[in-house]
Amino acid sequence: MAVSNQTIVTEFILQGFSETPSLHLALFCIFFFFYIMALAGNTLIVVTIRQDSGLHTPMYFFLANLAMLDIGCTTTVLPKLLENLADKKSIPYAGCMTQLYFLTWFLGAELLLFTAMAYDRYVAICHPLHYTTMMSRMVCILLAGSVWTISTINSSVHTGLMIQLTFCGPNKINHFLCEIPTLLQLSCTSTYLNNTMVIIADIYLAVINFVLTMVSYGFIISSILKIHTTEGKKKAFSTCSSHLIVVIIYYTTVIYTYILPGSGSSTDNVKAVAVLYTTVSPAVNPLIYTLRNKDVKGALRKLLVRWFSF
Template structure:
């Protein structure tokens, strides 16, 4: 086709340049060590969660099953972003076109899956607190597997559509990504061809992942909180709330940062803030999740002590 010919005469971008954080070497080195430390912490923390939940039969409940899924997603998310970030902090700042698309694919996949998983977890807490007598039937093994399977499947389809549309675009000129990772909003700014379809899909995905999911999560919490308020004893109130509070903290951090990135792009200063926000959900969240979920949890502490008797 003639349009293809016209495009192929221009230089096609084979690699992108990722703009890291700072140009000053001492600061870059400091950032390298900070991110390296956080990455190791995230890997160890989340691997421990998966291990403890697999080994300890006391943790074979829906809540921990979803937590193990979240830990796997956290490992995936940080491993998609951080190794490359560590590389651009000390070495070359480029990423190949294929590398960029691969990162975009996995990053979008894990991000979507995490939002869907939060909804499944909120539903689990809703059933546990509002329908405790029917919990074992409403959250049977099959239901849990179905929910988790849907989370993974829907997010894979979503990511495949976004990445498929991105691969259709032509990048012929500017190849400097004002970010430390390949994500949809920053890449669309560099396309030489129309991004109309991509933007349409982003709107649809935002409505589904952001608005609808967030709605479900909030409705679950509405029911949960009104249920907790009806509990007569102070001790009962406290116990019910403690199983939800950690989840609520994580969801709040996550949705605030995602909303900031995907719903409010475009303002001039938002690039640097966007980077800081991305650090929150690619590095800080996965590092904190294991801590938030486990430090406040007796069953979990018991499980870890069983695995490592020398930890007191």
Template sequence: MAANNHTTVVEFVLQGFSGDPRLQAFLLVFFLLLFLLALSGNVLIVTAISLNPGLHTPMYFFLTNLAMLDIVCTSTVLPKLLEGLVAKSSSISYRGCMTQLFFLTWFLGAELLLLTAMAYDRFTAICRPLHYSTLMSRPVCVLLAGSVWVISAVSTSVHTGLMAQLHFCGPNQIRHFLCEVPTLLLLSCSPTTLNNIMIVIADAYFGVVNFLLTMVSYGYIVASILRIRSAEGKQRAFSTCSAHLVVVTLYYSAVIYTYVLPGSGSSMENGKVVALLYTAVSPTLNPLIYSLRNKDVKVALRKVIPSIQ
């Protein structure tokens, strides 16, 4: 029996990252290393911020949320990918595929919203410093972070619910290493018009609107920094937002390539590489980017692991 009365496919076959058997051992080690680095790096960030009262500020509160999102996003994708490399083939049940789709879409959307909230925090700190404590009070930060998780959860519930209504009559081979909305729609033998409409709406909100809000925030931030007279003041102001800007650029580039431009003519292999960027590489790099560009985080990390220099 299938997961619902309309679905004849009871499991999907994931193509994996590469079909070349000569690369399997290398990919297994590489993805395992990425997984461990992403988990350890983000856990260290959360631990360091939690144990250091000096970092209990809005900027680091949002950074903690980002680290938690990276942990769960990586844990949603890489274990199944590693399982497929060990078993030489990978299948995922219908329910398992829908579950992965739900959580992956949830965390990806939440990260886009969170990056916008972090940009607003930096805008307030640099452009409205006298009102920062009021505009970014703890209740406001909790409300922003809670909205990030809830809004994305509502969105992914809609997408997953619509996906669950589709008929999957075969073939059941997913030309990817994970279950995503674009790849699953290609396998449906039901009309996907409503799904595509909701994808456009979600792309417009999560991708376009949030990207524009982030860019507007940084437009004001750059203008404010340029008005600072001293070179030291400019450098100090820019250092507080440069790491976030790097993360925004990396993350949006990958997500827009996959969701906003799915029919851009790119090859499936390129799509896998891009998906790897936002599900594994970005969560691995984020702790490094923020720790290398932030003296306070490095000091806090040294307290957690004294051997860190």
């Protein structure tokens, strides 16, 4: 089948990181370590929160959702990356679209979830007397459900529009994954509608949610500064500092990739940034949240003691 005397693409070639075979083994070991670390750490967080009744609060409910999203994100990308480093660089067209769908889904959901988590911390610190009412079980379920639903719709729209495009060569993706910016560069048909929807999604998912998150933390910091005791300030800030660290890292990398793709950034820089939000962030998030949180550390310690006592 041909379009304008060119063959329709049935598979893509992911060029990955390096054409030097001697580096592949080292990279394989590094990414395999991060993958196991991400799976183990985030699974442990989900199990710990589920098993410990003391962690059945809105903050940890959202943290469990974040852990599940991190598992999904890293599982969408790393198995194929490891396969790529084992010299299987091709990915079928359907496989590429599937990876695009799930990656877009999980990335969008994390941006929305960060806003929900920021709102939870805002209510907890700025309106503590009304916290149980404003963050009731039903409110939490509605917020989490909205996060998953909106991100699913967003991903379906982008993937549906991508499927409508024609790819008739070249089929080499100078990246280690299938994502919107790199695929649009390979299309031999108009990408105007795709680019328009990307801009709309960027404004809503990244810009607006980032502003809402920062506004929430503006109110939070203002309230913390009004606390008279040093111990009170430390306790209040400790409940939101971990989340703020994760938000800053994540938004920085996503904005660099999706909002500033034409800023002159080199391909190597784009790949390095993609590693941060698909590999490093899911792996270190459990460490950030557990090492800075006494409740999680205590619950985790009890869970491990229970497991190893059998």
